[in-house]
Amino acid sequence: xxxxxxxxxKIMRLSRLGSFHQSKLSFLRSFxxxxxDWEYKRDLFNLDRFGYGEAVYSFRKNKRTYSLVCFANxxxxxERSDRVIATKWDAAFTLHDGVPNQKDxxxxxxxxxxxxxxxxxxxxxxxxRANKSVRVFNHVVERLSEGKQPDLELLSNVGYLYRTTAVYxxxxxxxxDRFRIKNREEINGxxxxxxxxxxxxRQFTFDQVNHVAHHKNPSKAVVLDRKxxxxxxxxxxxxxxxxxxxxxxxxxxxxxxxxxxIALKKIREIKIVKxxxxxxxxxxxxxxxxxxxxxxxxxxxxQNKIKNLLKDIKKFIxxxxxxxxxxxxxxxxxxxxxxxxxxxxxxIEYVVSIMMEPYDExxxxxxxxxxxxxxxxxxxxxxRTVKDLINxxxxxxxxxxxxxxxxxxxxxxxxxxxxxxEEPRLADRFEExxxxxEQPLAIAxxxxxxxxxxxxxxxxxxxxxxxxxxxxxxxxxxxxxxxEKFPYSEIQDNTIGKNIMPIDMLRLKLSFFGALKFDPxxxxxxxxxxxxxxxxxxELKNYDEQWVYRTSI
Amino acid sequence: xxxxxxxxxxxxxxxxxxxxETTAKRASKAAGFSWGESEEIGKCIRQLEMFGLPxxxxxxxxxxxxxxxxxxxxxxxxxxxxxxxxxxCPIILGISFLDQLKILENYEKIYFTNIAYPxxxxxxxxxxxxxxGKKINVKFDKKEILLNLNVNIYSNFLNIEFPKNSKNLEIxxxxxxxNFNENEWESLYKLSENTFVxxxxxxxxxxxxxxxxxxx
Numbered sequence: 001x002x003x004x005x006x007x008x009x010k011i012m013r014l015s016r017l018g019s020f021h022q023s024k025l026s027f028l029r030s031f032x033x034x035x036x037d038w039e040y041k042r043d044l045f046n047l048d049r050f051g052y053g054e055a056v057y058s059f060r061k062n063k064r065t066y067s068l069v070c071f072a073n074x075x076x077x078x079e080r081s082d083r084v085i086a087t088k089w090d091a092a093f094t095l096h097d098g099v100p101n102q103k104d105x106x107x108x109x110x111x112x113x114x115x116x117x118x119x120x121x122x123x124x125x126x127x128x129r130a131n132k133s134v135r136v137f138n139h140v141v142e143r144l145s146e147g148k149q150p151d152l153e154l155l156s157n158v159g160y161l162y163r164t165t166a167v168y169x170x171x172x173x174x175x176x177d178r179f180r181i182k183n184r185e186e187i188n189g190x191x192x193x194x195x196x197x198x199x200x201x202r203q204f205t206f207d208q209v210n211h212v213a214h215h216k217n218p219s220k221a222v223v224l225d226r227k228x229x230x231x232x233x234x235x236x237x238x239x240x241x242x243x244x245x246x247x248x249x250x251x252x253x254x255x256x257x258x259x260x261x262i263a264l265k266k267i268r269e270i271k272i273v274k275x276x277x278x279x280x281x282x283x284x285x286x287x288x289x290x291x292x293x294x295x296x297x298x299x300x301x302x303q304n305k306i307k308n309l310l311k312d313i314k315k316f317i318x319x320x321x322x323x324x325x326x327x328x329x330x331x332x333x334x335x336x337x338x339x340x341x342x343x344x345x346x347x348i349e350y351v352v353s354i355m356m357e358p359y360d361e362x363x364x365x366x367x368x369x370x371x372x373x374x375x376x377x378x379x380x381x382x383x384r385t386v387k388d389l390i391n392x393x394x395x396x397x398x399x400x401x402x403x404x405x406x407x408x409x410x411x412x413x414x415x416x417x418x419x420x421x422e423e424p425r426l427a428d429r430f431e432e433x434x435x436x437x438e439q440p441l442a443i444a445x446x447x448x449x450x451x452x453x454x455x456x457x458x459x460x461x462x463x464x465x466x467x468x469x470x471x472x473x474x475x476x477x478x479x480x481x482x483x484e485k486f487p488y489s490e491i492q493d494n495t496i497g498k499n500i501m502p503i504d505m506l507r508l509k510l511s512f513f514g515a516l517k518f519d520p521x522x523x524x525x526x527x528x529x530x531x532x533x534x535x536x537x538x539e540l541k542n543y544d545e546q547w548v549y550r551t552s553i
Numbered sequence: 554x555x556x557x558x559x560x561x562x563x564x565x566x567x568x569x570x571x572x573x574e575t576t577a578k579r580a581s582k583a584a585g586f587s588w589g590e591s592e593e594i595g596k597c598i599r600q601l602e603m604f605g606l607p608x609x610x611x612x613x614x615x616x617x618x619x620x621x622x623x624x625x626x627x628x629x630x631x632x633x634x635x636x637x638x639x640x641x642c643p644i645i646l647g648i649s650f651l652d653q654l655k656i657l658e659n660y661e662k663i664y665f666t667n668i669a670y671p672x673x674x675x676x677x678x679x680x681x682x683x684x685x686g687k688k689i690n691v692k693f694d695k696k697e698i699l700l701n702l703n704v705n706i707y708s709n710f711l712n713i714e715f716p717k718n719s720k721n722l723e724i725x726x727x728x729x730x731x732n733f734n735e736n737e738w739e740s741l742y743k744l745s746e747n748t749f750v751x752x753x754x755x756x757x758x759x760x761x762x763x764x765x766x767x768x769x
Contacts, residue, residue, distance in 0.1 A: 119566045171571025179570070378596060379684055382652040417579075440588040464652035468628040471648075474589020 001330055003268040005261045005487075009399050012257070012492040018504025019305070019345040022548065023353035024363040025259055025370065026514030028530055029548070031195035032540065033364075034186055035059055040537040042207070043099075047072060049215035051208045054105060057200045057537075064186070066125070066193070067096045068200035069105060071113050072208060080131050082165045082237040084421050089115070089129035091162065091204070095197045097123050097176065115166070116421075120174040126197045127175060130162040130205075133235065137161050137209060140224065144213035147220045149228060156294055159517060159529040161205040163235025167194045188368050190252065191513065202234045202531050226536065231551050233532030236515070239525040243505040244415065244424045247441050247491065250479060251372040254486035256512050259366040260352070261488065266362045267355050268333040277358035278326035280546070284357045285317060288350075288549040291516060299520040301501075305346045312347035357546055377485065380478050382464035386457045389466075389480060393451050396483045399492045400444040401451060412498035415441040426502055426524065444494045446476040516548070574599040577612060584616045586644065593648055597676035604679075604706045606672060607715060614717060615643065615670045624669055630657060633664045640669040640718055647677025651684070658685050663724040671719035678724065679703045687729060693722040 010016065022029070038059040047053035055070040072091045079088045092113040096104065104123075111118035115129050136150075136158045143150045169191070171177040187193060206229045214221045246253050292310050297303060319338060328334065332355055339348045356363050394401065405411055414435045418425045429435045440446070450473045457466055467474055483490045494500065503520045510518065515528035533551035535543035544550060568576075578595030582588055594612070601608030624642035627634060628649050634641075646668060650657065657663060668674055671693060682689045683703030691698040694716060698708040731738070752760075 122567070122569070171569030174567055174569055174572070177570045375596070378592075379651070379680070383655040467652055468649065471590055472587045474587055475592060476589070478589060478592070 001269060001271070001333070003265045003333060005258075005265055008396075008487045008490075009492050011261070012488060012490060013399070014491060014493040014495075014501065014504040016345050016349070017491065017508040018501060019349045020260075020508055020511035021350050021353040022511055022514040022516060023260065023263075024356045024360070024545075025256075025263065025366060026512055027189060027191045027370075028195045028199070028514030028534070030189050030367045031192050031199065032534065032543070033367075033545075034189070034192065035196065036540040036543070037061070038186075038540075040540065042203075043067065044105075045207065045211070047208065047211055049212070050074070051212040054109070055204055055207070056100065056105075057203060058099070059196065059200075061186075064184070065099050066196060067098065067100055068197060068204070069094050069096050069100055069108050069112065070201070070204050071109060073113055077134070080134070082131060082163065084166065084239060084241070084423050086165065087115075087117075089113070089165065090132045091201075091208075092129040093127070093197060093201055093204075094120065094124045095126040095193055095200075097125050097181070116173060118173065122174075122176040122180060124175050125181065125193045126167060126169040127173060128164050128167040128194075128197055128201065130164040130201060130234070132162055133158050133160060140209050141213045141216060144210065144224060145216035145221045147217075147222050149222070149225050152228070155228065155232065157296055158235070159532050160202075160233050160235040161209055162201065163237055163527065164198060164201065165237050166241070167197060167236075169194050182371075188371065190256070190371050195513070198234050198236075198530055199534070200537070202232075202534075203537050205234070206232075206536075229536060230547075231533055233516070233529040233534070236510075236528050236530060237521075237525065238506050238510065238528065239423070240425055240502055240506075241423050242509050243426075243502050244439065244441055246505055246509055247443060247495065249372070249374060250482050250489035251374050251377050251486050254489035255370050255372050257488035258486075259370050263356050263359070263362050263366055264336070264352050267359060268330065268336055270332060271329050273326055273331050274358075275326075278331070280358045281354060282320060284354045284546055284549045285313070285320070285351070287546075288354065289313065290551055291549065294551070295517045297517075297519040299526075301523075302518060302520050305344075308344045309346040309350060312343040313350065316343065316347065316351065354549075357549075360545075377482050378478070380463065380467070380474070381481055382462060382467065384463050384481075385459065386454050386461045386463065386466055387459035389463060389477065390451070390454050390459070392480050392484045393447060393454070396480070396487070396490070397444075397447050397451075397492070400447050400494070403444055403448065403494050403497075405445050405448055409498040410494055411442075411445060411496055413496045413500060415439040415496070426500075429496075440475050442496045443476070443479065443490065445496060446473065447480070449473065450476045450480070514548075570599050570603055573602050573609060577609070580612070580616065581644075584619065590644065590648060593651070593677075594644055597647065597673070597680065600679060600703065601672065601676045606675075606706065608672070608676065611670050611672045611715065611717075615673060618669070618717075622669075629653075630663065632660050632662070635666040637667060640667040641665065643668055643670045643673035643677075647674050650674075650677055651681055654681050654684060658687070658726050661725065665722040665724075666720065668719045668722055670717055671722060672715045674722075675700070675706065679706055685726070688727040690725045690727055691722065693719040 038061040041058050043058050044054060044056035047055065052072050052074050056067050058065050058067040070091060070093050075088045075090060092115060094108055094112045111120060112127065115127065120127060136154060139154055140150045140161065169175060181187060206224055210223045292306060292313065295306050339351055403410055412429060413426050414429045416425055416427060416434050416437055416439055427434065453470055453473060463477060467477060502524050503526050506526060507518055510528050513530065515530050516532055517529045519527040521527060533547045535547060574595040577598035578591045581591035581594040586594065598608040598612055623639045625636040625639050626645040627641050630649055630653055675691065675698065678689050678691060679700045680703055682700040688702065689700040691700065696708065696710055698706060700706055
């Protein structure tokens with residue numbers, strides 16, 4: 001039986017993309033898988049009794065070494081902010097290519113804590129900073145120094161000791177350009193070095209909290225229980241900076257979603273499912289309930305989604321336990337069809353992710369296809385005709401062509417880059433100034449404009465002739481030819497409408513990172529947790545691959 | 554500004570190519586080009602800088618001069634193209650060249666008179682060379698430049714300031730052909746044969762296809 005890939009017009013809607021969950025394809029999980037046989041080491045730990053100073057952690061294999069260089073700094077409570085406008089953080093980090101010597105550390109000490117205003121070199125690969133969850137960090141220090149373990153309920157509510165507020169890579173602030181390292185096999189997957197940084201930062205947070213607790217009360221202090229450590233991740237506050245990324249990297253977006261869709265298609269095409277695979281699937285579904293019930297958020301929007309997810313997952317488990325037989329042919333296809341009819345989008349995508357758990361042989365080859373050589377598809381095939389272009393648009397953007405952009409609500413917002421922080425922002429076109437400097441992220445509106453203009457042009461004209469008179473539409477012509485080849489490269493929704501939920505765009509990207517517990521703090525930013533439940537670095541050689549569904553706090 | 558690093562080497566505080574591309578794109582939009590054109594400019598300036606050519610410098614010069622000067626926008630390129638008195642805008646010319654490449658590659662030579670900041674135009678020609686899979690030779694003002702499939706730019710311009718204007722520029726597409734003659738190849742091939750081993754009759758009999766009728 002052949003199953004069709006799901007329709008991009010349905011899957012690439014923002015509400016669906018904003019319901020995606022982590023899976024085996026997620027970057028933090030594929031990172032752990034790739035680096036599990038690398039040698040992990042803490043090379044330097046030079047902190048004072050309050051936990052301020054430098055530390056270096058590394059992964060090495062053969063002749064290659066990646067080193068996380070950490071700088072922990074004292075800051076005042078009123079200087080601590082997760083917002084991008086902050087200028088000081090509790091800790092700052094960079095991933096150095098190789099083994100840094102003292103001169104490197106001295107150089108980096110002057111640059112890394114300054115973040116965006118510092119300057120890195122091609123020897124640095126990623127850059128980040130993080131703030132303590134002061135409430136949790138101080139509580140853990142206090143309890144450990146008294147010889148006790150911390151209150152699990154408090155830890156469960158937060159899930160981490162530190163949260164990063166930005167992770168930069170690919171040439172930002174002088175960091176190495178991607179092309180310098182792209183041929184390294186171990187990083188043949190998107191954001192792998194960003195994942196490495198966050199993972200090593202997590203270990204630094206445990207070491208730091210133990211260190212401070214010890215110096216507070218050397219005779220009595222205990223270390224944080226390993227099981228508790230494993231159930232803590234790294235938090236992250238993410239704002240709109242992430243949203244334009246998925247619009248600006250269409251072939252990359254396609255490759256992420258396409259990999260997920262191919263995995264689902266292949267799983268639905270399995271005629272007979274082995275007992276061990278169905279057992280693993282059901283086990284993950286049932287154990288994952290903890291991830292839903294411990295998913296805390298004040299956001300009413302997300303609370304409703306979680307409520308519906310929990311309700312539908314319970315309904316699904318009842319169906320699997322009572323009305324379903326895994327010995328039937330094509331059981332995962334039956335499951336998918338049941339979900340499509342009876343479950344909410346959040347639940348459909350949740351189960352789709354878990355379907356991948358038993359199938360390394362399907363997911364592993366897809367991981368290496370999730371990067372993209374974007375430049376290959378940059379050139380517009382200008383010898384094609386206007387008729388070709390009309391056909392592509394009508395076939396690939398059918399939802400979008402139905403939007404009426406004469407209605408004010410459909411052009412209510414515009415995307416711009418803020419002058420003070422050079423970060424993307426969204427504003428009301430009719431209330432705020434600056435819409436004349438709008439970024440080219442209103443794809444739906446511009447596609448519609450292009451379509452209208454094309455209909456007024458002779459069908460046999462070449463695209464070159466069309467562009468010579470319509471240069472303002474050049475960016476969108478390029479996209480149309482990309483979506484012709486890459487069906488999941490485009491968000492099939494209006495990104496400037498009144499009702500847009502920008503967090504759906506963030507959620508899409510963060511789900512591919514492998515984030516858990518999306519906690520929207522408004523419609524424009526959210527908090528998440530990464531690596532919660534993940535093995536500790538010294539456990540990587542032999543770890544439970546389904547760790548993500550086995551968290552206990 | 555410099556600082557030293559792990560191998561004792563000195564790190565110049567550089568801009569990454571990614572920063573160069575993004576900033577060139579945004580600056581071009583601010584200078585009045587469309588987003589689509591600005592994307593092209595960003596790519597081209599990145600490429601020039603990667604080749605060690607002064608792309609950022611000349612783009613700056615061009616934007617500065619653009620405020621006070623007028624440039625001609627040539628959107629339909631012919632075999633012979635002349636602009637007087639105002640020079641051609643290298644960006645619009647470059648984009649037009651890319652867009653009309655499939656037609657232009659049929660011409661043996663293409664001539665331009667009066668192009669502003671020809672180095673910017675060169676970056677578009679370099680991308681054109683990659684797209685059509687042919688080297689492009691450019692001659693101007695007694696200088697010669699070989700654009701090699703956007704892998705590198707070879708010229709006798711090294712250490713010489715690029716001119717801000719090219720009076721006469723001639724482009725020719727180089728058909729793909731060997732850079733050596735048959736004798737040179739034979740000589741090298743003969744030497745390489747010294748790594749081969751003479752096969753015995755018995756080995757020949759057991760080689761692939763042995764024992765089969767070739768007409769089956």
